[in-house]
Amino acid sequence: MQAGKLDAAVFSLVTDGPVIRRDPQRGETRQYRDPEPGELFRDAQSRFEKAKSQIEGMIALSPSEVIALKKNNRPCAILSHEGADALEGNLSRVPLFYGWGLRVLQLVHYRINELGDIQTEPPKHGGLTPFGRDVVRETNRLGMIIDVAHVHAETLRGVLAESRHPVIDSHTRPAARFQASRARSDGELQAVARKGGVIGMWPLAREARGETFDDFLRDIDYLKALVGVEHVGIGTDLNGTRTSTVIPTHKEFALIPAGLLARGYAASEVAKIVGGNFMRVFREVAENRG
């Protein structure tokens, strides 16, 4: 992280891991079996316990802690779950996860869970479920950032209607520029921005299609023109994708600000994109909890 001039990263634990896998026929990750009762919680708990010992002293629980760690030249981790599957329909686990140190909760991943529909499967619930609405309210109350990555367009509509706070979409691309099941339409991206949120640009570059780092930067140009620089961020999804990425390690993160400056972005704009916008949302959510 330090080599890439990166101060903080939202480190996310995949919680539907035991029941999803890559489908070689469709070339996509999908659920392949139902979880056993309690299985996803136990898995998240055991993996979190193992991770905790390795990142002790790095975890930032508030925006001020991110700043304090930076002042001491120490990279920091903001904890998240990719998919709220480990809730297993139990709302009381949201404050439990907050107690573990989670400050970001991605509602869904590759499994249609108890909260709502996902981008990569035909919808089952018709958007956000009543339990999903309860979780949105609870995360607002606690001061946790909601991550809408992977949610179906209809689920997104429900989350934006229910949430009092801005949300993030940690990793996606504008569908108008990058066709993929995980990309978002202009309307969806604008809706996240209207809520005051931040859209994390996902640095995928599919070699077979000849996509490059320049394409990634051009997509940032597109998103900036569409929603405004205040709503653009970067979400590398480091180690989370089997598709080619132009940021394979955090060392390459420094290429992004350098590339944007070289394209004529003002330093103030670059600062917002590479972290300032996320920090704005983090502050807003943390300060307006309750």
Next chain:
Amino acid sequence: MEETNGFHDPWVESRNRPGSAPRRTFILSLLATIMSACGGPTTTASAKREADLLDEAAALSQRISVDLIAHAGPFAPTFPSPRLPEIARRSARICKQGSSMLRSFRWSRMAP
């Protein structure tokens, strides 16, 4: 109007019209830009640009940078990929289907 000896020169004619001075300034600045662009990059200019970028990058390092999602180290996903035996089974199934198709093809050819 200026004496033009019958020669119609819109440039000269426009000189004293209201608003002509800003237009001239604009055209001259445009010409200057084109000429400097035709000259290509100079060492001084590119060195200055590089220095400016370095200054901007240094200023940026004072600001907070955040990756919105990562799975590094202990957070690396562990979702299973199809296991080798499963792939082998699938391949065997495809081969079997292929060979039975081949058999039925031969059969139909051999049938009277």
